[in-house]
Amino acid sequence: MYSADPHRYDGRMPYRRCGVSGLKLPVISLGCWHNFGHVDDQNHVRAILRRAFDRGITHFDLANNYGPPPGSAEENVGRCLAEDFAWHRDELIISTKAGHLMWDGPYGEWGSRKHLLSSLDQSLRRLRLSYVDIFYSHRPDPSTPLEETIGALVTAVRQGKALYVGLSKYPPKKLKKAIRMLEDEGVPCLIYQPPYSILNRWPEARGIHEMLMEKGIGSIVFSPLAQGMLTGKYADGIPENSRAARPEGFLQPEQVEAQLDKIRQLNDLANELGMPLHHLALRWVVDQPAVTSAIIGARSVEQLDDSLRALSLAPLGKDVLKRIDKIAPPDPDKEAE
Template sequence: MTYLAADDRYDSMTYRRAGRSGVRLPAVSLGLWHNFGHGRPLDTQADILHRAFDLGVTHFDLANNYGPPPGSAEENFGRIMARDLKPYRDEMIISTKAGYLMWPGPYGEWGSRKYLISSLDQSLKRMGLDYVDVFYHHRPDPDTPLEETMAALDHAVRSGRAQYVAISNYTSEQTAAAAKILADLGTPLLLHQPSYSMLNRWIERDNLLDTLEEVGAGCIAFSPLQQGLLTDRYLGGVPADSRIATGGFLKESALDDQTMAVVRELNEIARGRGQTLAQLALVWALRDERMTSLIIGASSVKQLEDNVGALDNLALSNDELDAIDGALTNPA
């Protein structure tokens, strides 16, 4: 059947502005990191993408190495885009990244102009797109001059391959330096994508949000559910179909007694709010208005709907914030 987007798709989604730009992103964006490779049925992937768009999720986050195997998420997204979503292209923000290993030899990873532009051309071909809305440098390169990497991002925009540029996994100091170079080139930094969750608060120690506010860029966090740890998924053990059991990034060693005590206490706080633990974790990560969006993964429509449902109650009282901090610092 031909996909037709829901007429009410913009009625209930919360949108936040990315820094001082003209771009507003949904508070929850869909990432295609784990669940959109060749090992999953294309129709299942399409169902998730369709439902996301129907719920007002306009931002789809990809990278050259997403899959598995690398490149396959972009290929599958391109197939679904051509088949179902092409009429809605101008309503979408589609992003991709380059920085990790994609092909052998000295030009297949990191941050050289050679690698970044070649990778972006490959990504556009895989997705069947003329341009992406946002192109990221995926991780800092310790060897390539930052000026070269940022000039490559600037060139991506000036050549029509991308509308905006962004960075990921940069420290606050690196971010300020990158933003200065980009500003001087005339292509401002739109977004920074760090990891961030209740159990991973490095951006607070690094004052990253303050730096992004100063340079006028937004923040969009990945892994706000700590690879599924901040859900009710592991409260009763390790399910056979979980990321831990199937060889994902989350390892069973992460389920130590102290961590699980924290997770159980947080789950009780969530229940008291009438939310799932995943919903509470998302609400908490969005508590600062400077957090433009959170990237969630979804292996099913139900999981997607549960996560987007967090936006139905974004208010956290001071007592709830104190209880959360207490659980994180002094687990029962």
């Protein structure tokens, strides 16, 4: 029987208001993109979720297609929510998304009303919940009218199946239009989710961070370690059994090779500062004024605890930030990954 740590809100985990909303998020959120599928050890799944909550992480980030196989992360987290966290539901922020390929046929992906609302119903069944706290359009649809996608998000809120809505990976022009349309419907965009790290400063370079702060919208970023490139393991090239060495993974060798000089310089800087590279990278991300929360993954309780040690570091000084800017400046031509 799980008993939550009574000291989980003792101040170790900072919480930040999400834009101008009434919602606060932990500065570090737990992402379930990897390590929570049916292929993973379910004892580890349960242990990571319990440890995250005990450390003050109140936000679990999911999507319909997380696994593998697709849907299995929601099933496994849903089982733990029912068995371990039923008494703590009102302390948790559970988010999910729809838009990437989830099932066969013409309605299994993208941004149609059919896909978004059907997917949300499926996610609620897998999560064993009557509502999610945040429901995202996971990616922009180049073919479906934006009005239809936004209308589906509005319906999800008005039906009581989501408390808030968010947008993920939308480019600046479409993001701005979507935000305006949601405002017109009286269902404001709570939060935007882009990839963001020292090696991928796309939202910053394209003016998205500035726009979000002006409009009072939160930003929760994923891949703050650039899919593992900022863990330090790639400073000497691509090791065997690493994510980049697996042909089925999202991180490919050419991506690492293109960033290798920056990785090595950043690793040298981290060593000079007396910290591992991944702590430098996480501290840098959460220090950014536009960032509400950063999503991290974890293969084990030990890895989760190690990542959270970055929060005990002092904010990076101006001289360090200038050196990082020189090594990896914002690139306005870089697209979202």
